Amino acid sequence: MPGTAPVAFITGASSGIGAEFARRLAARQYSLVLVARRKERLEQLAGELRAAGAAHAEILATDLATDAGLEAAEDRIRREPNLELLINNAGFGTRGFFHEADGPTQERMHRLHVLATARLTHAALGGMVARRRGGIINVSSVAAFNATPSNVSYCATKAWMNRFTEGLALELSTIGSPVKVQALCPGFTRTEFHEVLGIGHDFIGPGWWMSAGDVVAASLDGLAKGKVIVIPGLRYKILVLLSRLTPGFIQKAAILRYARRTGRLPGASQ
């Protein structure tokens, strides 16, 4: 990438939270590498960012759930001397009980949320530690804090992201590294996520929805403060705190009630 501007490498940049990270970081004079499968959407965003004065916006259209796609992304990261931020944001959800779900789709989720996050972090972190600068944001979810029926792989892979990030933070602290890591744990956010899932935005009340802008603002603010786990929005902070303080049997009843109300269990009132 030309110049000496700090570079942000953003996966899942073709829509939603990833595109919002791109817009906000471009406004902070970052050069961008925008990664997702939909090339046209990435080209459109790169054009918009250049027109708005971005230092540099490059696209990498690739499927991070495949070996070849992941290798291309790793290679691009390793060749970047000015890498300042890696944002592991690409992700998707599914519905249905695990034993009935489509096996290859479940595998793709694990490849994208777990394998891609681990490998891209590995490709980025050594250089950041050596340069004594940089940060990695892993876009997890409030779903990381509880297991929910009909969402088993999603909750499990996001829980992995949180624990992975906490482990990295611990390691970095022991070597006195200024490199920052964060697990960003949003609640319901208005993006294309629920359309891709095929359920729209009406299954839960409007008060639960956040904007991608608010989520990204909380993340960047948290990164500046060195917060390892960032939960945007007071409502979700309270929810996670309550779930940590609540006895298991009450938690289970509340989760099953939520799952019924949101159509994740039979007898649903969507």
Ligand SMILES: NC(=O)c1ccc[n+]([C@@H]2O[C@H](COP(=O)([O-])OP(=O)(O)OC[C@H]3O[C@@H](n4cnc5c(N)ncnc54)[C@H](OP(=O)(O)O)[C@@H]3O)[C@@H](O)[C@H]2O)c1
């Ligand atoms: N929206 C929510 O309520 C919510 C809540 C908590 C956490 N999150 C997390 O936030 C992250 C971003 O989601 P979003 O809400 O912004 O949803 P979104 O608008 O659907 O964006 C998902 C992004 O991931 C990319 N992607 C999906 N599969 C990919 C693959 N195999 N390879 C490369 N890129 C891939 C998509 O691009 P292409 O289709 O072009 O590849 C898209 O850019 C996800 O990790 C999600 O789990 C979302």
